[in-house]
Amino acid sequence: MTQLALVIDLNVCVGCQACVTSCKEWNTSGSAGPMGDQDPYGADPTGTFFNRVQTFEVGEFPNTETVHFPKSCLHCEDPPCVPVCPTGASYKRKEDGIVLVNYDKCIGCKYCSWACPYGARELDEQQQVMKKCTLCVDRIYDMTMAADDRKPSCVKACPTSARLFGDIHDPESAVSIAIRESGGYALMPEWGTHPANHYLPRRKTRIKIHDDELERADNPLKVDRQLPRPAMNEPTLDDVTTW
Amino acid sequence: MPGDNAPSPSVQEVKNTTCYMCACRCGIRVHLRDGVVRYIDGNPDHPLNKGVICAKGSSGIMKQYSPARLLKPLKRKAGAERGVGDFEEIEWDEAFATLAERLGKIRATDPKKFALFTGRDQMQALTGMFARQFGTPNYAAHGGFCSVNMAAGMIYTIGGSFWEFGGPDLDRAKLFVMIGTAEDHHSNPLKIALSKFKRDGGRFISINPVRTGYSAIADEWVPIRPGTDGALLLAIIHEIIATGLYDRDFLVKYSNAGQLINVKDSSDEFGFFVRTEVPTEEACYEPQDKLWWDRNTNHAVVTHTAGADPYLRGEFKLSDGTLVKPAFQLLQERVKDYTPEWASQITGIPVAVIRQLAHEMGVTARDQKIELPIAWTDSWGNEHDTVTGNPVAFHAMRGLAAHSNGFQTIRALAILMSLLGTIDRPGGFRHKAPFPRPIPPCARTPNDPRAVQPNHPLDGMVLGWPSDPDDLFVNDDGSPVRLDKAFSWEYPLSVHGLMHNAITNAWRGDPYRIDMLLIFMANMSWNSTMNTAEVRQMLNDKDTEGQNAGEFKIPFLVVCDAFHSEMTAFADLILPDTTYLERHDVMSMLDRPISEFDGPVDSVRIPVVPVSGDCKPFQEVLIELGTRLKLPAFVTKEGNRKYRDYPDFIINYETEPGSGIGFLAGWRGKGGEKFLRGEPNPNQWEMYQKNNCVFHYELPKSYQYMRNWNKGYLEWSQRNRITRYAEPILIHIYSEVLQRFRSAAQGKGLTRKPPEHLKKRIDTYFDPLPFYYDSLEAQVTDKHKYPLAAVTQRPMAMYHSWDSQNAWLRQIHTHNYLFVNTRTALQQGIADGDWIWIESQWGKVRCMARHSEAVEPGTVWTWNAIGKAAGAWNLTPDANESQKGFLLNHLISEELPSAGGRVSNSDPITGQAAWYDVRVRISKVGAGETATEPNTLPQFAPMQPYPGMKTRSSVLAYVGKLFK
Amino acid sequence: MHPAFSVIFLTTLIGAAQGLFLALFTAQSYAAFKLLPQPDAHAFYGQGSLIALVLLVAGLGASFFHLGHPERAWRSAAMWRTSWLSREVIVLPGFMGVVFLYGLAHWLNWHPVLMILPGELPVDPTAILGVAGTVLAFALFVCTGMIYACLKFLAEWHSPLTVINYILLGGASGFSLAAAFAAVTAPELVSFLSGWAVIITLLGWVGRAASLYRNARLKPKSTLQTAIGIKHPKIAQKAQGFMGGSFNTREFFHGQSVEMLRGVKWFFLIAVFPLPLVFLLSGMHGGAGLLAAAFTVQYAGLLAERWFFFAQANHPQNLYYRCIS
Numbered sequence A: 001m002t003q004l005a006l007v008i009d010l011n012v013c014v015g016c017q018a019c020v021t022s023c024k025e026w027n028t029s030g031s032a033g034p035m036g037d038q039d040p041y042g043a044d045p046t047g048t049f050f051n052r053v054q055t056f057e058v059g060e061f062p063n064t065e066t067v068h069f070p071k072s073c074l075h076c077e078d079p080p081c082v083p084v085c086p087t088g089a090s091y092k093r094k095e096d097g098i099v100l101v102n103y104d105k106c107i108g109c110k111y112c113s114w115a116c117p118y119g120a121r122e123l124d125e126q127q128q129v130m131k132k133c134t135l136c137v138d139r140i141y142d143m144t145m146a147a148d149d150r151k152p153s154c155v156k157a158c159p160t161s162a163r164l165f166g167d168i169h170d171p172e173s174a175v176s177i178a179i180r181e182s183g184g185y186a187l188m189p190e191w192g193t194h195p196a197n198h199y200l201p202r203r204k205t206r207i208k209i210h211d212d213e214l215e216r217a218d219n220p221l222k223v224d225r226q227l228p229r230p231a232m233n234e235p236t237l238d239d240v241t242t243w
Numbered sequence B: 001m002p003g004d005n006a007p008s009p010s011v012q013e014v015k016n017t018t019c020y021m022c023a024c025r026c027g028i029r030v031h032l033r034d035g036v037v038r039y040i041d042g043n044p045d046h047p048l049n050k051g052v053i054c055a056k057g058s059s060g061i062m063k064q065y066s067p068a069r070l071l072k073p074l075k076r077k078a079g080a081e082r083g084v085g086d087f088e089e090i091e092w093d094e095a096f097a098t099l100a101e102r103l104g105k106i107r108a109t110d111p112k113k114f115a116l117f118t119g120r121d122q123m124q125a126l127t128g129m130f131a132r133q134f135g136t137p138n139y140a141a142h143g144g145f146c147s148v149n150m151a152a153g154m155i156y157t158i159g160g161s162f163w164e165f166g167g168p169d170l171d172r173a174k175l176f177v178m179i180g181t182a183e184d185h186h187s188n189p190l191k192i193a194l195s196k197f198k199r200d201g202g203r204f205i206s207i208n209p210v211r212t213g214y215s216a217i218a219d220e221w222v223p224i225r226p227g228t229d230g231a232l233l234l235a236i237i238h239e240i241i242a243t244g245l246y247d248r249d250f251l252v253k254y255s256n257a258g259q260l261i262n263v264k265d266s267s268d269e270f271g272f273f274v275r276t277e278v279p280t281e282e283a284c285y286e287p288q289d290k291l292w293w294d295r296n297t298n299h300a301v302v303t304h305t306a307g308a309d310p311y312l313r314g315e316f317k318l319s320d321g322t323l324v325k326p327a328f329q330l331l332q333e334r335v336k337d338y339t340p341e342w343a344s345q346i347t348g349i350p351v352a353v354i355r356q357l358a359h360e361m362g363v364t365a366r367d368q369k370i371e372l373p374i375a376w377t378d379s380w381g382n383e384h385d386t387v388t389g390n391p392v393a394f395h396a397m398r399g400l401a402a403h404s405n406g407f408q409t410i411r412a413l414a415i416l417m418s419l420l421g422t423i424d425r426p427g428g429f430r431h432k433a434p435f436p437r438p439i440p441p442c443a444r445t446p447n448d449p450r451a452v453q454p455n456h457p458l459d460g461m462v463l464g465w466p467s468d469p470d471d472l473f474v475n476d477d478g479s480p481v482r483l484d485k486a487f488s489w490e491y492p493l494s495v496h497g498l499m500h501n502a503i504t505n506a507w508r509g510d511p512y513r514i515d516m517l518l519i520f521m522a523n524m525s526w527n528s529t530m531n532t533a534e535v536r537q538m539l540n541d542k543d544t545e546g547q548n549a550g551e552f553k554i555p556f557l558v559v560c561d562a563f564h565s566e567m568t569a570f571a572d573l574i575l576p577d578t579t580y581l582e583r584h585d586v587m588s589m590l591d592r593p594i595s596e597f598d599g600p601v602d603s604v605r606i607p608v609v610p611v612s613g614d615c616k617p618f619q620e621v622l623i624e625l626g627t628r629l630k631l632p633a634f635v636t637k638e639g640n641r642k643y644r645d646y647p648d649f650i651i652n653y654e655t656e657p658g659s660g661i662g663f664l665a666g667w668r669g670k671g672g673e674k675f676l677r678g679e680p681n682p683n684q685w686e687m688y689q690k691n692n693c694v695f696h697y698e699l700p701k702s703y704q705y706m707r708n709w710n711k712g713y714l715e716w717s718q719r720n721r722i723t724r725y726a727e728p729i730l731i732h733i734y735s736e737v738l739q740r741f742r743s744a745a746q747g748k749g750l751t752r753k754p755p756e757h758l759k760k761r762i763d764t765y766f767d768p769l770p771f772y773y774d775s776l777e778a779q780v781t782d783k784h785k786y787p788l789a790a791v792t793q794r795p796m797a798m799y800h801s802w803d804s805q806n807a808w809l810r811q812i813h814t815h816n817y818l819f820v821n822t823r824t825a826l827q828q829g830i831a832d833g834d835w836i837w838i839e840s841q842w843g844k845v846r847c848m849a850r851h852s853e854a855v856e857p858g859t860v861w862t863w864n865a866i867g868k869a870a871g872a873w874n875l876t877p878d879a880n881e882s883q884k885g886f887l888l889n890h891l892i893s894e895e896l897p898s899a900g901g902r903v904s905n906s907d908p909i910t911g912q913a914a915w916y917d918v919r920v921r922i923s924k925v926g927a928g929e930t931a932t933e934p935n936t937l938p939q940f941a942p943m944q945p946y947p948g949m950k951t952r953s954s955v956l957a958y959v960g961k962l963f964k
Numbered sequence C: 001m002h003p004a005f006s007v008i009f010l011t012t013l014i015g016a017a018q019g020l021f022l023a024l025f026t027a028q029s030y031a032a033f034k035l036l037p038q039p040d041a042h043a044f045y046g047q048g049s050l051i052a053l054v055l056l057v058a059g060l061g062a063s064f065f066h067l068g069h070p071e072r073a074w075r076s077a078a079m080w081r082t083s084w085l086s087r088e089v090i091v092l093p094g095f096m097g098v099v100f101l102y103g104l105a106h107w108l109n110w111h112p113v114l115m116i117l118p119g120e121l122p123v124d125p126t127a128i129l130g131v132a133g134t135v136l137a138f139a140l141f142v143c144t145g146m147i148y149a150c151l152k153f154l155a156e157w158h159s160p161l162t163v164i165n166y167i168l169l170g171g172a173s174g175f176s177l178a179a180a181f182a183a184v185t186a187p188e189l190v191s192f193l194s195g196w197a198v199i200i201t202l203l204g205w206v207g208r209a210a211s212l213y214r215n216a217r218l219k220p221k222s223t224l225q226t227a228i229g230i231k232h233p234k235i236a237q238k239a240q241g242f243m244g245g246s247f248n249t250r251e252f253f254h255g256q257s258v259e260m261l262r263g264v265k266w267f268f269l270i271a272v273f274p275l276p277l278v279f280l281l282s283g284m285h286g287g288a289g290l291l292a293a294a295f296t297v298q299y300a301g302l303l304a305e306r307w308f309f310f311a312q313a314n315h316p317q318n319l320y321y322r323c324i325s
């Protein structure tokens, strides 16, 4: 069975927010839109977004890691948000594991958002229905688009390609390989929600320099070391003494 | 969601153009639904961004339909003060008539009295040409307040630079050291490259007082005290030389390291290369007439003599008794005392880390050599079977540039990169066409005030690259000709001008008053000026006595902007520009190119939506004005209109009649069969349109590397008139150009001499070898009183001031905090989120503090240009940007006290604005103070929307067709 | 969590209504077994049911304010197989219907004997409706309680105590109300009802104290470390990704000070338990005013209790929304 998901590589995410606005841009005019904004030009502007990029500081100066952390709906394999929904507006698709909200059925009771430990759902203030990442379901199957475009908007936008998209149930997919080989992990595993989205941790590259590498025969200092010989006609002791 | 698998609502049209949500110039695809923008994504076929797009680019829709857009030409109401924003709508006819009349008068009397300053302009080729045609020397773009140190420091050393001129080859590098970069102009390409580099196992080190953005994903973060990189780099050079980790072979062949310098103190030639007679071809720029001391024969020989191998170290006596030393020897002497221990005290970086940095660089460069099977021929005719490289790449930007010691620091960096043998080689630094240029590049400004004549174009370039004191653009008494004092003895190598001083100078009448200031795309009453509050007063200041009593000190101020910026409020006349989706534009090779390492690239914008309101592209304004003023380039011999409009101009304009060189390099020639040079092609725009709006000429592999000394490339470049000279461009480890100025200051030689009060300054800073000094501001600051350095960083999701009107982006950065190291804050009793005062010697700002573990304890920082004036950008007056956001610029002074009066707060060599030198202290605001007014200070009277603008809505639900 | 007034009123009003109904039917059952005198059925059961019904309708009305699309509320019955909310949505009107019929039967004095149970117990429609109503009242308590108790990430709620307390607190307020009501319509039941009210209030006190005790000792299962999957004792959020607030910052944070929270807690601890107890005990023998005071104070206390119930619940999503910059 297919389970589509995003795998986010924290090792390369620079926190540029491209995934945030490209998501908004695609979806607000798409079938999941509009994504309303309130006070867009006033104090404390606020609006519906499906994806947010946050920043955390880990450790203390000078051993600080700054971690940029994008988060959208994780399309849990055991999504606690679905069974609680009284209307059936929230559902998980069998065919690809995407968790969606049917806006026409949603009564805006917000109960599903209470049942999501990840804070991934947002009630659209204008439409008064619950919204969340759709995994760009209106892109990925749209056969009128070129194959390369049939990806989530955020994935296409991401300048560092920190966002991988694919089927985590297919062991040969790029996302499965990344999870396997780069230590992919899930958020809040303690709740047994089995998020489909995974995160790849920071990995460090270090260089080890051995002492003898600084002391080698090809050291150019040796070439220039012989200082120039004085010219033959320059004064020497021979000019002043005979012993 | 209705219907899962339902196809998306039909997207009716996709049009390609070039993004301009920032200066990176990515290719974009604009998806339109019923003529309205529905979606903008990256163009996968564009060489720059390869399909990706950034946060700003993805928010273009909110810029296009922003309520902050100016939609009508506006005239300040008679009697209204400047800054109040009391305007009335006018028609373009009136605007043009006013401008043409005033400009005509100025041009007929004293063209200097017209100053044109442009900000983040991408059409400097056109704006600069307009100024030159007009005849005024008073033109500059943003370079001087941006990163001219980066351009000059490296171009005067290796003939190319970072910034938009070259970059790190992360495809092949193994070690990447990024210094003082938060975002840069090459936004998307750098991100693409960086992640690829990391995934390929490269090691990434970031040297920066702050760890955010790119630095966040560095394998190692080296926090450094601002303004001290010079010390670090010199110590690394010290260590690299001391351990013999330099690439001797590279230095010998490709730099002036082995060339002999006269070191006889008393000689008039002291500090100059010793020259000999060599047969030169005609029109040679830098003859190969210097000497080596050959190891094989133990004699002086002409540089690059076949079979010779110079000593890099030692002291020699020429047959005429002159004492000489190779440049490298002088460098070694220079860095002798710049030990890691010394640098550690200054930079705050542990000694072991400094050594480790040097060793990692040196060992990686030496042991991980790259060899590509690419045959090429060097300038001396030697054939090479391979191109080799040392895979250590650097990148640096304003963290180095925006300091008054930046030029010498950047020289040190360029020299370090050269010592490691990484210039235009795989895995190191790579040039982008039209770079490398000869050192210095050949363009010169006039050097005589008589170049400015009524009704005549300026006799020379408006900006150029001085190579000695005689190239300075000064009056006979040595005083500056230009308003901004660029190319004067105060800032001799100010190759991009000093726009940041233009307003203060014009206001004070030092060196003289002007009549009209035209500001294009710069927010000089806010984020691109220092000393913001006072500059705003200068803009509104009137003479109190004399014949002009009651008149503004800057009599006529015209602003061309697309938005309701702080600057527009001060205008007498506002020209509403189009957005990037509404106009034709060219990203020309005559300007900052978007070239790739593998060859020249230029690109265009083609309108994808109709012009809004009464907006007009500034390009059209210039062409119209040029035509009305009958500037020679815009009219026929008979004085008639030559170009219908801007697209027509771009197609048909040639730098000289028949030169075949125009703004665009692609699809030239009658049928579009030529490139770089060729006759105008009437269908050039269509051809760009068909080709993703971009022209990319890929050089043959053998021309892609070692271009400073690549015979094939240089000749190709000469044939295509990219350069005039095809000689090798040797790296200037030792800068004779600087020595020429120093010598003049010491009273030697035949060139012009600096005025008395500047002699010491020139003598000190024009050191031909890099050295470290405390920034100018630090020199006049009591560091105990102002213990902290304050800097800004570019947020990736905002472009300078212009995205606060963007409904999506402003939700990400609605206001800003001052980030303070947690311990530093706690020492002052400042809790996370507290309101604090941040004070410099020059001003004081009230703002909020945020604790951080990702900033060096002696540094505080904030995001650049998030704070706004109340009501500006058509935000409500209580918007966070003005009430909780703040602008650091209030704390920075555009001038510093100096022995000779005042001097610009700029690098003494290049005039680069020293944004990041400011020293501050912080304190918690007194109890009760915030309770009454919980906002930032200073505050200004709220701006009102102007006539003709759309009203802002209180809710937004964009669906690609209409605002609900 | 951000306490929504719609939900506070919904749960307290229907809780009281359920309690009241249970009180009515308890009285009727006792009376059937001749353990209590027969009150004036028309007034006591009929009007009593009407009061319960009014409370239920008011509660239901309040709940609509919680919905983004009240016009689609009917849809919420769909998922009764999985959703406690859906179940509540089904049970509540069912219960209302039964209360209505029960009251109606009493009002119309419709007491045809349908059968005789062993022990000469005649069964009339009100008895059947009463049993049905009792079952539904408990079912409704369970549904309401389970809406909260089933959310395992909300540790403060995820406990049988949540359901128990909904039953006890609803019961207590309902019996208090019944006692006060009886003081006017069926004085002979007052001491019985207030006696029960005292007992249930005491039990409620124990139950609520137990949950406070439990909640004070909860250790959150989720931490910043598990939230972002990084092992380090010192992690601090610097930016949540937006600055002007969002649904996630409005819905899940009460936004009140610790002092306010503590104040509300003490207020409800006094207003729901000891004060009503004092009033109930002093009014046990017919003081209509005292009993009315007991109910009023207790109900007011329950509003605070419910507010606190929400405010105290700490949602793990809050780990992601703690700092702007």
Ligand SMILES: Nc1nc2c(c(=O)[nH]1)N[C@H]1C(S)=C(S)[C@@H](COP(=O)(O)OP(=O)(O)OC[C@H]3O[C@@H](n4cnc5c(=O)[nH]c(N)nc54)[C@H](O)[C@@H]3O)O[C@H]1N2
Pocket (backbone or CB within 6 Å): B022, B023, B120, B146, B147, B179, B180, B181, B182, B183, B184, B185, B186, B187, B207, B208, B209, B210, B224, B225, B226, B227, B228, B229, B396, B397, B398, B399, B400, B403, B791, B792, B793, B794, B795, B796, B797, B798, B799, B800, B861, B916
């Ligand atoms: N998103 C976005 N992109 C932009 C812009 C924008 O506004 N927004 N602006 C464009 C423009 S005009 C420019 S000039 C470029 C500038 O691009 P950058 O040079 O990357 O810009 P800054 O944000 O000034 O970055 C300066 C960095 O240097 C660090 N720094 C400050 N002082 C020192 C120092 O003394 N030593 C060291 N080692 N580091 C130091 C700061 O912490 C910061 O990280 O970006 C361009 N790109």
Ligand SMILES: Nc1nc2c(c(=O)[nH]1)N[C@H]1C(S)=C(S)[C@@H](COP(=O)(O)OP(=O)(O)OC[C@H]3O[C@@H](n4cnc5c(=O)[nH]c(N)nc54)[C@H](O)[C@@H]3O)O[C@H]1N2
Pocket (backbone or CB within 6 Å): B118, B119, B120, B142, B145, B146, B147, B520, B521, B522, B523, B524, B527, B528, B529, B560, B561, B562, B563, B564, B565, B566, B567, B577, B578, B579, B580, B618, B792, B793, B799, B800, B801, B802, B864, B865, B888, B889, B915
């Ligand atoms: N404290 C501090 N100050 C700094 C810096 C810093 O790092 N710290 N950085 C400096 C640097 S490097 C730079 S380059 C400057 C940038 O300074 P500016 O060039 O002044 O900055 P912008 O905010 O980009 O303002 C340009 C103006 O262009 C307008 N604009 C946008 N699009 C268009 C258009 O299509 N047409 C027209 N006509 N106008 C348009 C905007 O509305 C805005 O008013 O800031 C400098 N100021």
Ligand code: SF4
Pocket (backbone or CB within 6 Å): A008, A012, A013, A014, A015, A016, A017, A018, A019, A020, A053, A068, A070, A157, A158, A159, A160, A161, A162, A163
């Ligand atoms: S677009 Fe990519 S790099 Fe940028 S914030 Fe999102 S995931 Fe990170």
Ligand code: SF4
Pocket (backbone or CB within 6 Å): A072, A073, A074, A075, A076, A079, A080, A081, A082, A099, A115, A116, A117, A118, A119, A120, A121, A132, A193, A195
């Ligand atoms: S992340 Fe939240 S909303 Fe998404 S599936 Fe999991 S529980 Fe549901």
Ligand code: SF4
Pocket (backbone or CB within 6 Å): A084, A085, A086, A087, A088, A089, A090, A101, A105, A106, A107, A108, A109, A110, A111, A112, A113, A129, A130
């Ligand atoms: S808000 Fe909508 S989707 Fe969520 S539980 Fe209620 S009805 Fe279901």
Ligand code: SF4
Pocket (backbone or CB within 6 Å): A022, A023, A024, A026, A027, A050, A051, A072, A132, A133, A134, A135, A136, A152, A153, A154, A155
């Ligand atoms: S997959 Fe689509 S909906 Fe989900 S975060 Fe990415 S762009 Fe937004």
Ligand code: SF4
Pocket (backbone or CB within 6 Å): B019, B020, B021, B022, B023, B024, B025, B026, B049, B052, B053, B054, B055, B056, B057, B058, B187, B188
């Ligand atoms: S980097 Fe600049 S040019 Fe490229 S997409 Fe972003 S805003 Fe546009």
Ligand SMILES: [Mo]
Pocket (backbone or CB within 6 Å): B142, B145, B146, B147
């Ligand atoms: Mo800049």
